[in-house]
Amino acid sequence: MKFSKLFYFAAAALLMGTSCSDDDPVTPIEQPKEDAISLMPTSATVSSKGGKVSTMVTSSKKWTLADNENAYVLPSVNEGVEGDIVEFTVQPNDKEEDQVFTYDFVCGKKHATFQITLTKKASQTEEQLEVIYTEGANMLPAEGGTVKVFVTSSGEWTLEGSYGFVHPSATTGEDGAEVVFDVDPNETYEDVTADYLFKMGSKEVPFQIVVAAAVPELLEIKSKSEMRLAYTEEKRLAVELNTDVNTRDLHAEIVSDVEGWLTYAMARPTEGGTEKDVTAYFTMAQNDGETAREATVTIKGAKTGAATLKITQLPRTIIEPEKTAYYLSVESQSIIVPVTTNVEFDVTVSEEGDGWVTFVDYAENNLNFTIAELGDSPARTCTVTLTEKNAPDNAEPVQARIEISQKPKGLIECVADMRKSRCYFMTSTLQNASALNNLEAGTLEALVNIQEARTKGTLSTVMGVEGKFLLRLGDATLDWNQIQLATNTGNYTSSALKLTELNRWYHLAVTWGGGQICFYIDGELIYRATTFYTLSPSFGIANSGWESDYNRYFWIGYAYNAERYFPGYMSEARIWNRILTKEEINAENHFYHVDPASEGLVGYWKLNGHQEGDKYSYTVKDYSTSGNHMVGEINVRAAGNQQEGDWGMNWVETSLP
Structure with a gap:
């Protein structure tokens, strides 16, 4: 038999071992909860007249109440579960001494006790007056609260004393009475007291309630208490505070000779700060005046907390x-x-x-x-x-x-700022249009200096006719500083054709004819394109005066709309009716000056205000023998009180080379 039992045991173990693998899920064994039990509250006092008290049980599992049978107290239940409330009914005390009853709540190996004190019955043989309350219950915080007292008396008692912040539930009574004092919050910064006197016959018992002083609201400005700010608009002007006031209770009073420019928005806890770090936000309008404006700002809490700062907004710095x-x-x-x-x-x-x-x-x-x-x-x-x-x-x-x-x-003493200027022909100034038309071969030249970077996709015009033959920088898919020749037969460019430096003078030249288009930067041939189309642009087209015709005529520094301005300076704009050779382009001082009588030079606008007579002249002289002068006017981007269409150029002094 012993062998047989051993055999069956081994077989069972073998079957168990082969019935699982490393891949089988393992169900963890649930650990038993630790025993735990607690009561809230853990004690109660009942007047000599008896009454009802209760406590709530918090436990890890089922609990029981140990037997404590007596003639005075009856619990509502003797067992239960987590969250139960047990009510104790207490009979009147027929003895002239306090009685204490202790109940033991048991959860596994853990215990919690609940103590009931039944105050004594007043003496029947002698005069007696006592006031009973939990030690320290009459010392209240600034928030106020309630104080409960039980009166033991051999006769009718009275309560003397009257205070506006304390409201007793009764001022007379008999033995076993419960008096509840409702106490208002103390909003002062000093302790306040209420002194009462219980009286019965020759007996007197003083009773005092003390309410602690209110803690002053903490409200300090951590950032500068005097702020000097720029003229620009501030939608979220931040003022850092150190405060214990709830952000919803914060508000601001603003006093200023100029109304409306500074307004309080809201306050929020400072991100990443402590619980007392708060940021108050204001909105500040732009100061378009010529003088500073000031405001005194008082940030206030719910009670008496306050902090003051001064905000000065300056005019625009000039x-x-x-x-x-x-x-x-x-x-x-x-x-x-x-x-x-x-x-x-x-x-x-x-x-x-x-x-x-x-x-x-x-x-x-x-x-x-x-x-x-x-x-x-x-x-x-x-x-x-x-x-x-x-x-x-x-x-x-x-x-x-x-x-x-x-x-x-230098050869050049003044250039045009084309960020604020543009040039075109008027009928009265276009004296020899034929010299500029049907150019089957030719060269465009200009000295350019970019003063401001633009964004990808923008267009910047050097010169030409929109949609026909236009030398420009950028395009929808190009970098803003890439040179492009846009024609009615297609656009010609290369990623090598970029003007990479700001505030640097570049000489640009583009030649066309014989099926070839050549791009030069500072005299170097950078890119050569082949075209199967005959390019024969015409530039001698005067401004009709109609905005709808803006695409039809020749511009310097403008095409289609004002956003296609040239972002810098320009000088020595030229049109030739022949292809300049590389040697001609690199001739001495060719970038800065050519002989106006040079062969094939059909348009030559030096854009040099000094040499054109009146520095503020609106006439842009053609130095070539064609005599096709242009009109200079302000484009829509002009500063100050100039408007689009105002005549005149914006000149900048320089010295080149």
């Missing part, structure tokens, strides 16, 4: 030299630079100016400099920087720069 570039002759001299400004500024001369540019002073809105003789020195340039003093808290100091150059006189 530091505008009359000219930003000075090209000086070789002799020693003094120069005066008028400056329009509404702030104080510092003046610094770059290292390149050491020894030959000296800043003398700033007086009567003029900067005064002395310049040393150039002598045998090569051409030299330095930068004078004007930097705003005491800049706003929320902006970098405004700066203005002035370039001072000293060298022998």
